[in-house]
Amino acid sequence: MLVDLTTDMVRELAIAERVCIRPLLRRVLDRETGTEETVPIPCGSTLESVCPSCAHKARILRMQQCAEGWHLGTEPDQDQPDQDHDTEENGQEDEQDHEQAGDESDRRVRSTRRRPDVVDLPRVAAEDRTIGRTFTSPDGHEYRPSMFLTLTLPSYGPITDGAPTDPESYDYRRAAIDALLFPRLVDRFWQNLRRCAGYKVQYFATVEPQRRLAPHLHAAIRGAIPRQLLRQVIRATYLQVWWPSFDRPVFVQRVPVWDGTGYMDADTGEVLPTWEQAIADLADDPDNRPAHVMRFGSQADIRGIIAPSEEADRAIRYLTKYLTKAIAEPLTATDEDVVVDERRMAHIDRLHAQLRWLPCSEHCANWLRYGIQPKNPTPGMQAGHCPSKAHDREHLGVGGRRVLVSRHWSGKTLAEHKADRATVVRETLHAAGIVPPEVERLAADVTAPDGLPRYVWTDTRPGDAGEYRKIIFAAIQERRTWREQYDAAKIITAPVDNQPAIDRDGGGPSP
Known part of the structure; x- marks a missing residue:
């Protein structure tokens, strides 16, 4: 199936499944077993033009933060x-x-x-x-x-x-x-x-x-x-x-120059x-x-x-x-x-x-254009090139x-709101008797018998388009599995009166 999919098709599928399309890749070595695997980490971008999936998650998190307070x-x-x-x-x-x-x-x-x-x-x-x-x-x-x-x-x-x-x-x-x-x-x-x-x-x-x-x-x-x-x-x-x-x-036309302690007019020395x-x-x-x-x-x-x-x-x-x-x-x-x-x-x-x-502020390099040193000046400042x-x-x-x-x-904090969302999912899975994904899987603080970290993380990049498709497609499959488990857990743990008609009498869903 993966052979028939182009990179663009995999990317569109990832967006539809809310999977990051530009993950940061880390290669993880298990020192106990000697095996290696590549782990994609979501980029976390908040802009839809960069990564629609991560941006959607960030917006949903902000919506929860707004609603709770x-x-x-x-x-x-x-x-x-x-x-x-x-x-x-x-x-x-x-x-x-x-x-x-x-x-x-x-x-x-x-x-x-x-x-x-x-x-x-x-x-x-x-x-x-x-x-x-x-x-x-x-x-x-x-x-x-x-x-x-x-x-x-x-x-x-x-x-x-x-x-x-x-x-x-x-x-x-x-x-x-x-x-x-x-x-x-x-x-x-x-x-x-x-x-x-x-x-x-x-x-x-x-x-x-x-x-x-x-x-x-x-x-x-x-x-x-x-x-x-x-x-x-x-x-x-x-x-x-x-x-x-x-x-x-x-x-x-002229540009002030740094004299070691501040900026001066290069022509007059003032x-x-x-x-x-x-x-x-x-x-x-x-x-x-x-x-x-x-x-x-x-x-x-x-x-x-x-x-x-x-x-x-x-x-x-x-x-x-x-x-x-x-x-x-x-x-x-x-x-x-x-x-x-x-x-x-x-x-x-x-x-x-x-x-x-x-x-833009007291520290802006553009003050040099108006003949004034910005507050707390540093070498290399140039009007028109403020880093803000x-x-x-x-x-x-x-x-x-x-x-x-x-x-x-x-x-x-925003991190606590994010943790709350994860806790709700894990507790729902536990209540339904479904084993949730390991949070500490491949964690850097897990130690081997010798007292050193068991997992060694290193940066890596996809070798070619085929490897990228393989990594993204695996993440899509994993997310689908998690969603199916969570949907099933919600049905199992839901009150009887709130369950769909198909669960109660074997017929189709209620109109």
Whole structure:
């Protein structure tokens, strides 16, 4: 049978069976028996374009993580934070911004009182809880509603079919800066919301691209918050970036060079100002203004969600819809909702041209283009070649995590959620009297009688297409066997009332 299958056919079959199509191969030597075997290890990619099978598993795992923490009725374990927690505790306060200049004893404090052009934020007493309140209906039924929120960025110009109507007037520079700083604005929003909601708001959020390429945020929020308060917090949230000016590049044709301790102008020999010096100059300027101010757009979707319900399940699927795609992937011909044309591709190119040269952080190499040394400079830095993926054409400014999970969402790490799924399968097999696959099979910590590892692992690669087909086909057969065993175990362990009619009376399944 394998002789009649081409490599493409085996790959398509692997995708249909949810088997990794680009596994990492390891050759394992059993020192006791002297036998060797090749073991495929799933690549673990989260992108469908790289490995659809592994990306699907990653999305399913995220869906489980979202569902377990969204409508909790009891406080989660707060001693063990989630793996992908947010960074709000490392954020800056609204009332004042501390900039380091010189040593620890020389701290400059810049007042950043709230801007007069934004609404005020209410302050309420904070309760030590993370779960939402319970509401009782007139018929005595109790509900614990939660929220589904979508936040967007403002408009940068009219859009038609996902591309600017007039590219010349479209504000690409501001769109690029907002995309680079979007995570900071989101952090500020959660800070403000927790102060105004009166409890430790928990969320599971994903960052996705809109058709116009601007990032937006979908968030599952635990607990019910008044819509009016949410809209007030959205309007009142802003981000001021106190950076040196980066409006006009200083080095376009020339390139600063490393002199052993910092960067200097190769023509004049003048050492470029350090980051600390540039910030100190700003602090000493009484008329200095933030280099950039950003806010959310006027469009925001706010919905109440009650679980368990089909609406909650649908919201989770929507929340994780694009996690298996790169930021630019929904704009390719494979997306049935988007037609790729020259206008759209030109739109991507213009935005990427801005993202390549703008600074993404205090440590970005692009500061050299504006005549300033980045914070903590190192040799080899070059403007236009910052290693942050935010500058890549594939990410279009979104360089951080695509999934943002608050510290006390479910009380479990992502690895623990994955282990829970495996435990359910193994316990079901045990209950049905089926021996599950050995978890410790070929484990590196299994020792031989001499006290040394019994199994020796080494890297390897498939020798040819025939060996690749053989390895993938064996993995497909193994997965089919496991699935058949699990399906049979579920039938055996299921309650009698939930068993299919074919098991009870020998006839066909119930209509």
